[in-house]
Amino acid sequence: MPRIYLSPPDISPRDHASVDAVLTSNWVAPVGPALDAFEAAVAERAQRSHAVALSSGTAALHLALQILGVGPGDAVLCPSLTFAASANPICYQGAEPIFIDSEPRTWNMDPDLLQQALRTHPNIKAVIVVHLYGQCAEMDRILEICEAHKLPLIEDAAEALGASYHGRAAGSMGAFSFFSFNGNKIITTSGGGMLLADDAKLIERARYLATQAREPVAHYEHQAIGYNYRMSNVLAGLGNSQLADLDRRIQTRRAHFDAYHAALAHLPGIEFMPIAEPDAANYWLTCLTIDPAVSGSSRDQALAALAAADIEARPLWKPLHLQPVFKNSAYLGGTFAAQLFERGLCLPSGSNMTIAERQQVIDTLLAALTGAPANS
Template identity: 55%
Template structure:
């Protein structure tokens, strides 16, 4: 069998190794050190945020973000339904309840009109949410201006989950830097990876300082170990920060490579009926972290799952679009505002191999399988 083509594998170079060797040579292996400090400064400069804090994961960053904007037991938090569960789990960590908001079709992200409706309804009932989490999916920013304006009207803080959107833009600025606080992920499949890691950013320096304290077991300023609040072990190691510094230097190259993958697929499938790619919204740059499309089974001749399994048989990894959170068993009891758009995107959506290290031969293998399914449709019942 041919070697496996992964959805989004890590892409390492020589710069990362040089920084890691420096970390070993200096014996800075702990979750602090010069590479952590430098990575935070360089990342903040990259996204245009005054302050950044390197953490062990994007989930850890989101957990701290929600706690720092005041989310606690009994609160409600509005959040995109079309996302990964890591966008929602920290809400439950804090004893709060998610309320799911459907997507709009231009960017596949949170629908500003539905958010406005939900906030207005809750304001009349005297039950405004404690926060809103806006998720930026697959390398594309949500339409932030109307989302932020709606939250502003009701005094609700915005937390941006930009885990998938590093390198993208919204009207010339980086998503993740518009709300009260933003988070990024450096998981192994992300456009920039530290193996595992994340970043918390904010224009509020005091918030970042408090986050730093909480992330280091909430140790008080004392010569002995003293704690006046509950903390966590959420800091990023100096070794992983060294990897991140090397990755950050080639971020633009990685974005351009992924956008080139998308352009390759778009050209290769241009004549196939029933295939529609995730749009690039007019308000900014889509990194195409993942090249994502929908398949109309009537027009194409086969459904999304037939295409995915055909790729898997050829040792090619592809995945359905995120299953909406309101359809997940663990979150089925929570409120939502609509959901038909995200449900349709899940039903028809497929993520194709998108790594910045894909070769032209690997891209051709993916195209060949998809085109073969279109030529020889095998219909399935259900999905």
């Protein structure tokens, strides 16, 4: 069988037709009807009023922080258990990230530690919350805390398009929110992202900065430093057809989670990422932990067995407070995120993975965790 990837792009004939239609129209610049339609469709799905499509989720976060006035001397709170792109733009702005440990209910930012950070650290300018692996953080408490301290909240919903929290769409709850459409996400535009807000002026400012801060005059006039952050109309054409398939992709990834859980959850030492609202997550990746003291096996042994079978799997995110680049950054919490990293495993979860391929993953893991021979 061919290699089984963690979360590969899921490209259909409809995607080819959508991109071909854009190319035929000759609208290939970072402007055009497909781009307008994609921004409107994502904003509607995310229950937002306004959106601007960009070159990446990282660009979206960078613009949000700049528009909020984050700069040297400021600090921004950020979960530790996430990808580096959730924190790098803080440093672009010359500010300091302060990392917060996870809680066990969703593996997202711990609201109690967020409250503690706001009591003990001065110069906090903003809070970034990440919806990890397609499940929303405990937003009621986090929003309440941010509102009480009059701090803007940025939702990093890069992994959570299509998820929700108590009926509210992921990406609908912060002053700003953003998605990623990288090749491994639940829908893709190859590379790309989107920044969203309910305030039209904020999004127009982001659009202005993302277009090299060009003034609306006939010649090239610039009164601010801008960026080349806009998405092309071609990639938006791909995004439109991918977005139309989002619900099927969520259903398929949930079926993968359910099958993995049914086959593996009974094994000693195996614990799956808890899902607080089963109908609200988008199941971007199925994640579990392996306790070697109970299982008799380890995460690394499982990874090695999967790699030998030509199956891609990954550890959970390495906490940012343990990353060498952030060794001097402040951190609040204990060892929960670190233990998740040491024991955690992300399993192949692509919406184009077949049932036979999923069974190969299960058989390989059963053999690695129980010593039973894998099915050929």
